């Protein structure tokens with residue numbers, strides 16, 4: 001029996017690591033430069049936390065959550081815990097649990113790590129997903145919406161994506177949205193027979209979700225549907241106008257997309273996406289975010305506005321490869337210690353240890369391979385130097401140092417070899 005990784009979950013092999021390192025390093029630097037601190041919420045939470053915060057009528061809530069149990073503990077109530085399908089709920093839970101609300105506001109937090117969703121896998125759509133997530137908590141100022149949008153933008157820009165553009169919308173608040181939802185339902189009511197089952201259900205459970213329906217019939221009807229922009233209350237309209245003013249002032253290209261929505265009550269005001277051309281030429285949503293002024297209250301905290309976004313790293317890495325975005329290679333070994341015979345092996349182990357303790361990246365083949373095979377290994381590893389220890393070298397207290405590029409060999413006293421090599425490798 002040979003095992004495979006679970007469907008939709010992808011191993012990251014050594015050759016892909018430079019991309020991942022590039023993205024995580026760039027994300028951390030970016031987040032810090034905007035004054036964000038890292039918070040890693042736990043990977044598994046009470047299922048109820050996710051169910052409550054993500055909300056009925058969304059795919060994640062209804063069918064994508066990985067619920068976990070404990071092997072051999074049948075008495076433990078199954079379904080108590082779930083793998084996190086996103087970061088926001090866990091970050092807000094930690095915010096409340098650890099009293100972070102007493103810290104100066106806005107509290108700016110970022111996270112990096114895996115989330116899990118039981119989606120139908122395809123290229124670029126996985127079940128184990130890596131995300132970069134930012135949250136700004138405790139302020140209603142639209143300048144903070146702008147800040148979150150700018151981080152999302154820079155995240156893609158700093159990782160080599162070009163031709164970026166924002167799509168923005170305001171989805172109002174619990175004061176103004178019900179009037180809009182009513183208008184939307186009234187508009188669709190006479191057309192209900194034309195809608196597919198999913199959209200009919202959405203109209204009942206989560207009407208705003210009809211706006212991002214992929215069904216052609218629904219899309220055709222949406223052209224004349226009422227738009228949230230015409231229903232915003234004074235506060236939401238002013239907030240949206242200010243955000244647009246800031247975007248204009250910074251000269252960032254954006255389009256207002258009246259179909260951009262989040263279906264849940266605690267989402268308020270701003271929603272946005274960053275669009276890019278990616279590798280294949282078509283415009284695509286790279287990431288999304290928005291404001292959720294009702295979320296912390298929904299989780300049992302005091303009313304606390306917040307705004308944030310999550311960006312997927314897996315898709316970004318695919319695009320970076322398609323676009324040949326240059327990334328720094330990760331440092332490989334600098335020196336291989338080769339040896340012949342049991343006595344020389346002991347000396348080689350000592351030498352290897354001395355090199356590593358001196359901070360040099362040193363490797364060896366081990367086993368009883370011939371010198372030729374050890375040199376082949378050194379070539380494959382790309383080391384600039386190979387150090388050879390045979391019985392002659394051990395007897396004379398020297399090491400033969402081979403410069404791999406020049407194919408030249410010199411003998412260096414064993415006592416001097418670490419300094420000799422360090423000078424050549426770091427000098």
Ligand code: AMP
Nearest residue numbers: 119124125126129286287288310311312
């Ligand atoms: P969301 O949390 O659904 O707003 O997703 C945020 C970002 O995570 C998306 O823009 C994608 O880049 C990424 N993402 C979401 N779901 C997947 C998935 N199944 N596979 C790969 N990336 C995903």
